[in-house]
Amino acid sequence: MEAITGEKRPAETAVEETxxxxxxxxxxxxxxRAHANVFSDHHLDYPVSxxxxxxxxxxxxxxxxxxxxxAVEGAVTxxxxxxxxxxxxxxxxGGLLVALSTVFPDTLMLGMEIRVKVEEYVNQKILALRxxxxxxxxxxxxxxxxxxxxxxxxxxxxxxSKMFFLFPDPHFKKRKHKARIITSTLLSEYAYVLRxxxxxxxxxxxxxxxxxxVKHLDAHPLFVRIPDEELVNxxxxxxxxxxxxxxxxxxxxKGDKYLACYRRxxxxx
Amino acid sequence: MPLLPFSHIIRHPAKDVVVxxxxxxxxxxxxxxxxxxxxxxxxxxxxxxxxxxxPLTNTPDEAQNNKARVQVMAFSPDGAFLATAADDKIMKVxxxxxxxxxxxxxxxxxxxxxxxxxxxxxxxxxxxxxDVYNMIRDIPDVVAPVKAADATEDAEGDEDExxxxxxxxxxxxxxxxxxxxxxxxxxxxRDEHIRVSQYPKGHNIETYCLGHTSFVTTIRILPGVxxxxxxxxxxxxxxRVWEFMKGRExxxxxxxxxxxxxxAEADAEDDVTVFSFAxxxxxxxxxxxxxxxxxxxxxxxxxxxxxxxxxxxxxxEGKPLSAEYDRSGNLWTSVLPSEDxxxxxxxxxxxxxxxxxxxxxxYVNTFGSRTVETLPDLIFTEExxxxxxxxxxxxxxxxxxxxxxxxxxxxxxxxxxxxxxxxSRKIPEASNASSTADSSAVSAxxxxxxxxxxxxx
Numbered sequence: 001m002e003a004i005t006g007e008k009r010p011a012e013t014a015v016e017e018t019x020x021x022x023x024x025x026x027x028x029x030x031x032x033r034a035h036a037n038v039f040s041d042h043h044l045d046y047p048v049s050x051x052x053x054x055x056x057x058x059x060x061x062x063x064x065x066x067x068x069x070x071a072v073e074g075a076v077t078x079x080x081x082x083x084x085x086x087x088x089x090x091x092x093x094g095g096l097l098v099a100l101s102t103v104f105p106d107t108l109m110l111g112m113e114i115r116v117k118v119e120e121y122v123n124q125k126i127l128a129l130r131x132x133x134x135x136x137x138x139x140x141x142x143x144x145x146x147x148x149x150x151x152x153x154x155x156x157x158x159x160x161s162k163m164f165f166l167f168p169d170p171h172f173k174k175r176k177h178k179a180r181i182i183t184s185t186l187l188s189e190y191a192y193v194l195r196x197x198x199x200x201x202x203x204x205x206x207x208x209x210x211x212x213x214v215k216h217l218d219a220h221p222l223f224v225r226i227p228d229e230e231l232v233n234x235x236x237x238x239x240x241x242x243x244x245x246x247x248x249x250x251x252x253x254k255g256d257k258y259l260a261c262y263r264r265x266x267x268x269x
Numbered sequence: 270m271p272l273l274p275f276s277h278i279i280r281h282p283a284k285d286v287v288v289x290x291x292x293x294x295x296x297x298x299x300x301x302x303x304x305x306x307x308x309x310x311x312x313x314x315x316x317x318x319x320x321x322x323x324p325l326t327n328t329p330d331e332a333q334n335n336k337a338r339v340q341v342m343a344f345s346p347d348g349a350f351l352a353t354a355a356d357d358k359i360m361k362v363x364x365x366x367x368x369x370x371x372x373x374x375x376x377x378x379x380x381x382x383x384x385x386x387x388x389x390x391x392x393x394x395x396x397x398x399x400d401v402y403n404m405i406r407d408i409p410d411v412v413a414p415v416k417a418a419d420a421t422e423d424a425e426g427d428e429d430e431x432x433x434x435x436x437x438x439x440x441x442x443x444x445x446x447x448x449x450x451x452x453x454x455x456x457x458x459r460d461e462h463i464r465v466s467q468y469p470k471g472h473n474i475e476t477y478c479l480g481h482t483s484f485v486t487t488i489r490i491l492p493g494v495x496x497x498x499x500x501x502x503x504x505x506x507x508x509r510v511w512e513f514m515k516g517r518e519x520x521x522x523x524x525x526x527x528x529x530x531x532x533a534e535a536d537a538e539d540d541v542t543v544f545s546f547a548x549x550x551x552x553x554x555x556x557x558x559x560x561x562x563x564x565x566x567x568x569x570x571x572x573x574x575x576x577x578x579x580x581x582x583x584x585x586e587g588k589p590l591s592a593e594y595d596r597s598g599n600l601w602t603s604v605l606p607s608e609d610x611x612x613x614x615x616x617x618x619x620x621x622x623x624x625x626x627x628x629x630x631x632y633v634n635t636f637g638s639r640t641v642e643t644l645p646d647l648i649f650t651e652e653x654x655x656x657x658x659x660x661x662x663x664x665x666x667x668x669x670x671x672x673x674x675x676x677x678x679x680x681x682x683x684x685x686x687x688x689x690x691x692x693s694r695k696i697p698e699a700s701n702a703s704s705t706a707d708s709s710a711v712s713a714x715x716x717x718x719x720x721x722x723x724x725x726x
Contacts, residue, residue, distance in 0.1 A: 149439050149460050152464075152477045152479070157474075185399075185434055191473075191474070192474040220472065222472055
């Protein structure tokens with residue numbers, strides 16, 4: 001399916017699709033430096049609590065608008081009853097979401113990305129895909145968000161079944177390690193939104209970062225590593241390796257990819 | 270020259286004593302007769318005072334060299350120990366019999382809240398960077414600090430060294446309490462969150478109490494048999510009551526309404542802010558200290574109906590800094606000296622009927638403080654506020670100022686020196702960090718100079 005493999009290099013994306021289809025956005029217009037200061041006060045919109053969140057703008061086929069005056073065109077009038085179950089933290093250009101959308105068509109999934117232009121790109125891309133493939137891609141969306149600060153504003157306790165941390169910012173300098181997306185204290189927050197049995201997927205081409213993530217996940221009482229042989233049966237893993245733009249870049253450069261997946265357990269387990 | 274006012278007042282849990290802090294100093298006051306029992310300043314006047322005041326014995330050189338302001342204080346539940354932490358990140362544990370320092374240690378970051386566990390064996394601290402540490406109380410005088418004071422830049426931020434936090438917020442932690450059964454630790458942060466975690470296994474987050482729309486400044490467990498209600502104050506002009514284990518808000522108390530103030534303007538960046546609460550040990554009263562507001566809110570807590578009601582508005586002599594009930598239910602208040610009323614008493618005590626009790630604060634007002642050249646900024650909430658002005662506007666304003674200066678306007682301020690080398694790791698001063706950050710980075714908005722983010726850089 002071309003939509004899934006639609007993550008082309010910028011030079012190739014300049015010419016897109018047939019004339020009857022909406023053109024997908026071109027990544028070259030949405031470039032942004034790879035880093036953001038996760039500790040600063042960005043101008044972010046976030047709900048006071050999950051109950052305050054109006055998801056109808058992101059998932060118009062699954063959520064009715066909270067305020068009927070601000071109705072989104074084509075939105076349903078009654079919630080489908082589904083909740084978001086997958087979160088792709090720092091989803092970048094959204095390759096994983098687009099790939100998983102058709103693998104798990106009944107599961108709602110959300111990408112969170114702090115860089116505003118990247119968020120715009122993914123958003124436009126999802127809208128174009130929805131138009132070109134009616135009935136598909138209604139289960140994916142993206143939000144501009146600082147996931148290190150505001151996850152509990154969006155997700156209830158144990159709401160998620162999968163969280164993805166793919167090719168995160170390595171923050172090489174030692175003094176920047178606190179800005180890494182996997183830390184002992186942040187893992188406790190991920191464990192809060194993740195249900196027992198839920199899975200954290202991490203992958204990196206930076207061995208140091210991979211070892212760091214493994215060390216912290218190994219040390220955390222609420223996570224246990226999933227053996228590689230078990231991962232073979234997980235349909236998400238292939239896309240974790242290959243669906244993202246970063247993953248494809250590493251592939252092109254013949255770099256290594258280090259995967260580590262962990263199951264959320266409880267203290268009693 | 271103004272007298273340095275008292276930033277914090279705290280009650281001894283088992284004796285008729287309150288401890289007041291001002292600047293780097295502490296003093297213990299007998300709440301029965303107002304006598305100064307001990308002080309870290311030499312009480313030259315103590316003969317005139319006619320009382321058996323003894324100076325607190327500091328470890329040598331501390332009294333002279335340590336000018337850091339005491340930020341937080343906590344008594345152990347039996348009152349045998351007092352923990353204090355100052356803005357130089359030094360925590361001290363005092364013996365409250367001899368008023369000697371039993372131990373000092375350097376914390377990783379400045380502490381914003383201290384709390385003893387029930388046995389008094391541990392002190393829990395929540396810091397400026399949102400980390401919460403569960404520290405053993407018995408700290409020898411010379412202890413391997415969590416972080417050496419002169420640590421190199423590289424060592425800083427290496428979280429594998431030293432003690433590990435039991436939980437952390439990616440935000441400034443503003444307050445912390447332990448539940449009465451010590452099963453849970455509740456923490457508040459600058460990003461409106463109140464978090465309930467297991468204690469000491471803080472990795473198990475029970476729930477969040479979400480509802481405040483601005484930074485949370487202070488949280489306390491409400492008195493009563495159930496011990497299941499939490500009161501919180503914030504920068505959004507509300508006081509909220511929570512059934513904290515359920516993360517359920519049971520009441521929003523509107524401060525503007527209670528004080529007869531008009532609603533906040535829609536685009537106002539600041540709103541009425543709660544500084545702190547004082548919980549009365551003899552009746553179900555809570556005093557709420559409101560920033561820059563000379564009226565103290567006395568609230569009545571009705572546990573059976575889970576309802577907080579306005580009991581009284583107490584007019585103070587100035588803008589308040591702290592309030593605390595003593596063991597008999599007298600309310601001790603401290604205010605900022607005001608310019609138009611130089612003879613304002615720094616401390617006023619009100620009895621159980623909230624009538625002024627002039628004799629009790631007499632000694633502390635006469636001998637208790639010291640004059641200073643200028644008053645330091647004692648309003649801590651500035652660093653909690655988020656600056657919502659868009660960074661592009663700030664940059665534009667700066668550029669306009671710069672253009673005006675170049676055009677020969679003598680009043681235009683000099684622009685700050687920008688970093689010449691973008692990769693240079695040296696940032697001359699904290700306030701420069703934001704201007705350099707936004708000129709070199711497109712994606713990252715500058716943070717307020719006083720925010721924790723800058724210190725991180």
